[in-house]
Amino acid sequence: MPNNRRRLQGRVVSDKMEKTVVIAIERRKMHRVYKKVVKSTKKIVAHDESNQIPVGAIVRVVESKPLSKTKRWVVEEVIEWPEGAPAPEEAES
Secondary structure, three states, rough: OOOOOOOOEEEEEEEEOOOOOEEEEEEEOOOOOOEEEEEEEEEEEOOOOOOOOOOOOEEEEEEOHHHHHHHEEEEEEEEEOOOOOOOOOOOOO
C-alpha cells in the first residue's frame, strides 16, 4: 500500500503550545504578467510529539488525520536545527 500523503517543508515560527508547533510554508511563484518572483507564506499547525523542536528549525511535515480543530499535520523529521540551539541526543538502542 503506497503512502500518498503530502509532505511539506517549512520553518518553525512558534513553539509556545504543548506538543504543537506553528510552521511557515514559503512558496515562490512567478507572476504571470510581470514575471517577478512573488513569495507567499502559509502557516500550518503541526503535532510535535517530542515537544523539543525550537523556533527557527526547518522541518518536514506530513499529512495526517485531524488531531484537533486546527491540527492536520505531524512533524516527520527535523532537517536543520537553528544556530545556537543544541540538537537533542539520539536515543541509544
